[in-house]
Amino acid sequence: MEKEVLLEVKDLRTYFYTEDGVVRAVDGVSFTIHKGEVLGLVGESGCGKSVTSLSIMRLVDAPGKIVGGEIIFKGEDLLKKSEEEMRKIRGSEIAMIFQEPMTALNPVYTIGDQIMEAILTHQDVNEEEAKKQTIKLLDLVGIPDPEKRFSEYPHEMSGGMRQRAMIAMAISCNPDLLISDEATTALDVTIQAQILELMKDLQRKIGMAILFITHDLALVAEMTDSVAVTYTGKIVEYSDVRSVFKNPHHPYTYGLLESIPSLLSERTKEPLPAIEGMVPSPYRMPKGCHFNPRCPFATDICRKEMPELKEVEPNHLVRCFHPVNVKEEVS
Amino acid sequence: MSEFKDKKIILEVKNLKKYFPVLGGVFSRPVAWVKAVDDVSFHIYEGETFSLVGESGSGKTTTGKTILKLHEPTSGHILFEGKDISNYSPSEMRPLRRDMQIIFQDPYGSLNPRLPVGEIIREPLAVHKIGTKKEQEERVVEIMKLVGLRPEYLHRYPHEFSGGQRQRIGIARAVVLNPKFIVADEPVSALDASIQAQVLNLLLELQQKLALTYLFIAHNLAVVRHVSDRIGVMYLGKLMEVADTKELFDNPLHPYTQALLSAIPIPDPDVKKERIILQGDIPSPINPPSGCPFRTRCMYAKDICAEKTPPLVDIGDGHYVACHFVKKGGKVEYSKS
Secondary structure, rough: OOOOOOEEEEEEEEEEEOOOOEEEEEEEEEEEEEOEEEEEEEEEOOOOOOHHHHOOOOOOOEEEEEEEEEEEEOOOHHHHHHHOHHHHHHHOOOEEEOOHHHHHOOOOOOOOHHHHHHHHHHOOOHHHHHHHHHHHHHHHHOOHHHHOOOOOOOOOOOOOHHHHHHHHOOOOOOEEEEEEEOOOOOOOHHHHHHHHHHHHHHHHHHHOOEEEEEEOHHHHHHOOEEEEEEEEEEEEEEHHHHHHHHHHOOHHHHHHHHOOOOOOOOOOOOOOOOOOOOOOOOOOOOOOOOOOOHHHOOOOHHHHHOOOOOOEEOOOOEEOOOOHHHHHOOO | HHOOOOOEEEEEEEEOOOOOOOOOOOOOOOEEEEEEEEEEEEEOOOEEEEEEEEOOOOHHHHHHHOOOOOOOOEEEEEEEOOOOOOOOOOHHHHHHHHOOOEEOOOOOOOOOOOOOOOHHHHHHEEEEEEOHHHHHHHHHHHHHHOOOOOOHHOOOOOHHHOHHHHHHHHHOOOHOOOOOOOEEOOOOOOOOHHHHHHHHHHHHHHHHOOOEEEEEEEEOOOHHHOOOOEEEEEEEEEEEEEHHHHHHHHHOHHHHHHHHHOOOOOOOOOOOOOOOOOOOOOOOOOOOOOOOOOOOHOOOOHHHHHOOOOOOOEOOOEEEEEEEEEOOOOOOOOOOO
């Protein structure tokens, strides 16, 4: 049975008009998130993953501008909404959590007041009910002693607790979509494990979809149903999580998976198969496929033309003229 | 361990403590102490990579910097090639700095933005008055080639380089004096995934070519497993467990190590791990728990854990554990409380 589509991003283009030239931070990105699905958006710095999320929230500031595409959320194009309508959607239907919770939390209000305000803004309840809901939420996200924590300020909490408070605020109005932008990157690994467990648990309980943005491939493998790998503002590979990890077709995806040290690898203290070179400057994008200067398989066509994102296997899209085939190499 | 049994110890740390004062009151007197490093002992063999792992506040970076005397130790001993350097003055330390170097995490903050790269790398040679200026310049070119920087970039400034290249500059500066021992403090954690592998490869290559010993400090356990011969696990200023890399990952005995290793995400969607989810936060090092610092989050904690600090003991074959319930031969006697 086909699941109901929640969000469809079509050919999104968000450009930054800087003094040094135009940066195509998001350049023709398309993906679909179904109800209750977790989609991973993975890439290195400068691949446009955060700008994609800000575009969905319509929070791109000058010199950035959404110059094209559609963002269809529950059947309606968010790019055609008024600022007033967007304000109602933000926080209630689409919520967002960040790497640094202090960017989302106001330092001069208590945690409880901030979550209560979110509830009062988006729901038709009185203060008493909102406070009750807030304490329940703090408890739900695993903040011990929620009645006492209600009146604490963000600076009084640890990084992990702040992240929990931010998640409590984000889910306070039962959003259909949660955008998590590197939300666990700054946390210690045991605290990260707690927060990821919490997100999985809430996702199951509330049934919300998650757009999970990260640079960490291991987290993608753990958290997501499908994956879009991005490079220089474009999706280069897009499929379900198993296909991407077990049968990567884009040389970039393949190279990244090979190059990261893994607990499963037997070859320690040996050179890692590293990808050569580095991500090109946004002002000096190479002609043709943006990955061609680093790609061991590049040929003349790769240096001339940008390949299309094409289906190489059912539901497995790849932007490459010479897709690698791991399965063939093995057999 | 066997591989290093007959090897020479290059660095030995005995009961090292580093406390930082928390100042307060009108007279800015110490009102409390942050016990960043609290009675830590270990040794490093010549030519190996010994890693310190741990979460924020575990004291791993402070340990590394105190060993290099970038912090004055509060008490304890640091023996480098048999010499106790813990009480050395800065001028006594200076000749030793040729042998002991550091690579920092932040390749942006650790390079002087006003100096061209060639000068940044040449500076240690000038400070130690090694060779003529021409010889120094030749050495700089040689080192730049060695770390994978194009010598024609000699006159460029740090801001003209990417993060990965800046880390190469930091590494070049650290190895230009031909040191024996390098503290590498989170050398790849600020870098993108595709660049991390390049820098790790460079560090491994340099270790072989220049016979370097590394004290590698990192929080990413997959990276640590890849580069280390032996690993020490720190928690709130104390060493919880020390073992060979393989032994530590195959047979972690301290409950904290077990939780830490189980929390590492694995880049394979088919692997579903049984995860030990720890309760609560890491306590503040200003007021650490009595006894075993991990007891507040440990599922096996008993009364004795609050009363006595478990010593770090060799349970056999160079596997050290600081837990009341881990006995000689690796016999574990803990049970859920």
